[in-house]
């Protein structure tokens with residue numbers, strides 16, 4: 001029961017749901033109130049904040065009655081750090097919410113009620129992230145701070161450990177911070193002064209254990225930088241390369257165009273779904289390797305005609321280490337739009353499909369080609385550097401199927417129009433944002449496609465991000 005407190009701004013709220021970005025949702029006199037840090041099932045005391053864009057927000061003061069799905073957060077910084085908002089939610093609570101949230105989004109935004117399969121949960125809810133890009137800052141006392149932003153701000157919550165990171169990169173944060181602090185190099189994330197270091201990026205190959213360290217900075221004039229990079233390579237045998245990425249502009253884009261290799265190499269080797277890959281310091285790669293591998297058999301099943309679905313997808317909680325041996329093989333052309341370094345193109349090519357990947361990031365395309373070559377798949381996996389909007393229209397006519405894996409903002413209007421004008425028989429849409437997935441499926445399924453299935457898969461445990469694969473069949 002909701003009631004206004006006599007102090008006028010402090011209210012009691014029953015939290016009923018979570019917003020897409022993980023804030024608790026309560027109701028006050030019928031109006032939605034967002035409460036950071038509150039979970040469904042909590043009864044809380046919260047202080048109302050000034051309205052923002054006609055929305056009500058409140059500051060969590062006390063938990064009066066905790067949700068049965070509340071737990072002690074695994075990270076000691078969980079109350080402050082904006083990195084993972086669902087830490088105090090039990091794994092089961094998070095999974096139920098993700099499932100429900102995806103279903104509601106498809107229904108509310110697109111009016112669709114497709115078969116949403118049970119979420120594939122992760123057997124590794126902590127220690128799973130193979131990559132971190134950590135903002136740096138020098139505090140007023142001169143000490144170096146490294147950490148993610150406090151919720152709703154650009155203030156860093158200083159940290160030495162992050163339990164969602166793969167322990168092989170987590171353990172490097174504190175010693176690297178110490179070295180950067182003693183180096184006395186300028187730190188200037190916002191480009192307010194003469195420039196300097198901005199971010200520390202770490203990446204590990206889940207199966208190989210190889211590590212890349214990358215500093216992102218506005219310039220390259222740091223005295224003793226190469227010697228420092230070489231010392232890191234000597235000190236940690238798993239570190240195969242140290243790079244400097246130059247991002248001179250004050251922008252939200254973390255990486256700039258140029259990456260210089262300071263020591264070792266600019267890429268790490270990894271295996272994925274049984275194939276060999278090179279991953280760059282600044283190229284995209286799925287952050288939860290074993291969960292991403294579980295998608296491969298689902299993609300292959302999605303490419304097969306609906307009537308050929310002889311096997312049900314793996315819905316257990318253990319992660320597959322490679323392509324499912326009973327996955328159907330195929331032939332014909334699959335377009336892999338937003339293909340990155342060929343993460344999914346190559347397993348599809350290995351299963352017999354001819355794959356053509358489209359990707360705008362030139363270094364990723366270069367690696368995709370090398371990766372195809374390294375796995376003897378160049379004859380069946382080709383790649384081009386282009387935006388999807390430019391390259392796709394001319395290719396759709398000859399394609400049997402289209403795999404889409406766009407960034408969070410989903411598909412541009414031009415891309416949607418091209419697909420609707422010349423729709424391939426099957427469409428596989430991998431998304432990390434239920435809202436844009438629902439918006440795009442609403443348009444694709446209005447007349448041209450039907451949704452065969454939607455499979456949520458937990459790529460980002462302890463955060464509010466939701467990944468899902470939708471398989472669509474053209475109505476003939």
Ligand SMILES: C[S@@+](CC[C@H](N)C(=O)[O-])C[C@H]1O[C@@H](n2cnc3c(N)ncnc32)[C@H](O)[C@@H]1O
Pocket residue numbers: 284285286338339340341342343344358359360361364386387388389405406407
């Ligand atoms: C979510 S990632 C997926 C990458 C790949 N499918 C994978 O799983 O590793 C999206 C990719 O699309 C690329 N990208 C973003 N916008 C693009 C556009 N308009 N045209 C082509 N590629 C784009 C990004 O560089 C990034 O590599």
